[in-house]
Amino acid sequence: MLWKDVCEIFDKIENTTKRLEKRDYFIKLIDLVKEKGKPEDLKKICYMAIGRVYPEYDERELGIGEKLLINAITSMGIKKEELLEKIKETGDIGFAVEQLKSKTKQLSLLLSPLTVDDVYETLKRVGEIEGEGSQKKKLRLISSLFMRASPIECRYLARLILEDMRLGMNVPTILDALSVYFNVPKEKLEKIYAITNDIGLLAEKLIKNELESEDLKLKLFRPIKPMLAQLAPSIEEALLEMGKAQFETKYDGARVQIHKGGDKVKIYSRRLEDVTNALPEIVDAIKKINVEELIVEGECVAIDKQTGKPRPFQDILRRFRRKYDIGKMMKEINLRVYLFDILYKNGTSLIDEEFEKRRKELEDIVGYENDWRTERERIERELKSDKIVDISYKLVSDDPKEAREFYNWSLSIGHEGVMIKNLKAPYTPGSRVRTMYKFKPTLESLDVVITKAKRGMGKRKDWYGSFEICVKDEEGNLYPIGYVGTGLSEADLEMLKEEIDKIIKRDLGEEVEVEPKIVIEVAYEEIQKSDKYPCGYALRFPRVVRFRFDKGKDDINTVKDVERIYEIQRGRK
Ligand code: AMP
Numbered sequence: 001m002l003w004k005d006v007c008e009i010f011d012k013i014e015n016t017t018k019r020l021e022k023r024d025y026f027i028k029l030i031d032l033v034k035e036k037g038k039p040e041d042l043k044k045i046c047y048m049a050i051g052r053v054y055p056e057y058d059e060r061e062l063g064i065g066e067k068l069l070i071n072a073i074t075s076m077g078i079k080k081e082e083l084l085e086k087i088k089e090t091g092d093i094g095f096a097v098e099q100l101k102s103k104t105k106q107l108s109l110l111l112s113p114l115t116v117d118d119v120y121e122t123l124k125r126v127g128e129i130e131g132e133g134s135q136k137k138k139l140r141l142i143s144s145l146f147m148r149a150s151p152i153e154c155r156y157l158a159r160l161i162l163e164d165m166r167l168g169m170n171v172p173t174i175l176d177a178l179s180v181y182f183n184v185p186k187e188k189l190e191k192i193y194a195i196t197n198d199i200g201l202l203a204e205k206l207i208k209n210e211l212e213s214e215d216l217k218l219k220l221f222r223p224i225k226p227m228l229a230q231l232a233p234s235i236e237e238a239l240l241e242m243g244k245a246q247f248e249t250k251y252d253g254a255r256v257q258i259h260k261g262g263d264k265v266k267i268y269s270r271r272l273e274d275v276t277n278a279l280p281e282i283v284d285a286i287k288k289i290n291v292e293e294l295i296v297e298g299e300c301v302a303i304d305k306q307t308g309k310p311r312p313f314q315d316i317l318r319r320f321r322r323k324y325d326i327g328k329m330m331k332e333i334n335l336r337v338y339l340f341d342i343l344y345k346n347g348t349s350l351i352d353e354e355f356e357k358r359r360k361e362l363e364d365i366v367g368y369e370n371d372w373r374t375e376r377e378r379i380e381r382e383l384k385s386d387k388i389v390d391i392s393y394k395l396v397s398d399d400p401k402e403a404r405e406f407y408n409w410s411l412s413i414g415h416e417g418v419m420i421k422n423l424k425a426p427y428t429p430g431s432r433v434r435t436m437y438k439f440k441p442t443l444e445s446l447d448v449v450i451t452k453a454k455r456g457m458g459k460r461k462d463w464y465g466s467f468e469i470c471v472k473d474e475e476g477n478l479y480p481i482g483y484v485g486t487g488l489s490e491a492d493l494e495m496l497k498e499e500i501d502k503i504i505k506r507d508l509g510e511e512v513e514v515e516p517k518i519v520i521e522v523a524y525e526e527i528q529k530s531d532k533y534p535c536g537y538a539l540r541f542p543r544v545v546r547f548r549f550d551k552g553k554d555d556i557n558t559v560k561d562v563e564r565i566y567e568i569q570r571g572r573k
Helices: 003-014 019-036 039-049 066-074 080-090 093-101 116-128 134-148 151-161 171-182 186-196 199-207 235-242 280-287 313-320 326-332 355-366 372-384 400-412 490-502 559-571
Strands: 228-231 245-250 254-261 264-269 293-303 334-345 389-391 394-397 417-422 432-439 446-455 464-472 478-484 504-507 511-514 519-523 526-529 537-540 543-547
Touching: 003 019, 003 039, 003 116, 003 151, 019 039, 019 171, 019 199, 039 116, 039 199, 066 080, 066 093, 066 134, 066 151, 080 093, 093 151, 116 134, 116 151, 134 151, 171 186, 171 199, 186 199, 235 245, 235 400, 235 417, 235 432, 245 355, 245 400, 254 280, 254 313, 264 280, 280 326, 280 334, 280 389, 293 313, 313 326, 313 526, 334 355, 355 389, 372 394, 372 400, 394 400, 400 417, 446 478, 446 490, 446 559, 464 490, 464 519, 464 559, 478 537, 490 504, 526 559, 537 559
Parallel strands: 228 432, 334 389
Antiparallel strands: 245 394, 245 417, 254 264, 254 293, 293 334, 417 432, 446 464, 446 511, 446 519, 464 478, 504 511, 519 543, 526 537
């Protein structure tokens, strides 16, 4: 199957902003594969359409820098200065090489045309080259592709190499196309996708009529998208909906998905990144579990062994992001993982089992229940222990009063709130479900004033994209506590552009400093301690709730308010 034919449809996809049209062009690609290609081509085209060579669950990147790409392009006889000039002019290396290639002698016409296989397999090989002389080898392979490519093929080749296709194509749109073409409900495909995280594999199996294939089922060492919770309006309402529920302490840490196969253990983050190397003590502890094959999920928290309380969220990030000196960091920041679900055991997927049954499996594995009603004393005694793997504290109840007590207790030992889980629910990967709720204290919103605006990028390139926000001290001095960019509609951004431009004090390049005139109300997940800001605090995940044109900079919240809320949150007081 020819790369040129694919590129021509890619061009059509790129040139429409309408999702439905993108979907329909993708359907044309499937037609094309049916007509002229083999099933594997569809797999490759799926990856390429989203700017990848490897499946989405696979973290490997091609890792070809712009420099190597430029060298490959200039090896076709295109001058470097000209290329750089064109990149500046078009803002895209793809367009630049396309335009310049069309001016060179079309040697490519004499060479054999590129196939989808040529492009895909060559790039995959390039990604795997390591060691001495690897740059040269990579350059040679990439150059050979460019030599054979026509102008439009060059455009997509260059972009694919940088893993940014600019088609505006994404997995949901491909799923739509597959659903229409193969006449399979989108929900079914979404569910399989959440398990496999591999759009190419799914498409290939569809075209081969092998949707029931074992390859599309839960598999060790291929992380699956986690099931997500919704926010419960109250404990009472959640109970009304579920009748009886399992309440669990909600830990504020990092979610981990742990896969164990014999002696091999891998840990994946919520975003499915492999974080195994950063967490050796957890790997060791999991290895000791006497079950051959497992996939479990839990929340990883940093524990202060003096107090037995969790340490701030940033400490966990410091552990997760650590690439070297891990041993030293391990001594400084002690981790504990509270397991809360099990998805797979010894060759059998458990995701369709009721939660109650999954929990029982988990309890059997660790050897106790962590039931708050009966084991509270032991739990409290062990808060300061060396335990690395534990299971979440639970209360199964239909009584809102008792649930409230459990909730207050969870806060009192330093945690974030409670999870409320339906005992009969299966595990639905990748979706935000009404069978699992989170409930935590709502923190009051803050009125803050905008002091800087960052120029936007991508979709927001015509506007400002995010805004520095400040609180004040008693004297009215302003203190930044973060940047906010979410919670704003296009109309808001348009309006902000107009208003901000009127009050610019200084242009700092990437951003502008403005008169403190625009007051907004922001909500946020949490207040964190911060070294970055002089007031010592920063908002985590702030979002704009509304504009407060009725307020001026003298009416905004103070550093003292921030301090007070910081103390209240997570039951620190
Ligand atoms: P949120 O991140 O605010 O959507 O809240 C849901 C998250 O809480 C999950 O993704 C987990 O990372 C985390 N979590 C903490 N404790 C538990 C628990 N006991 N059960 C399930 N999730 C938990």
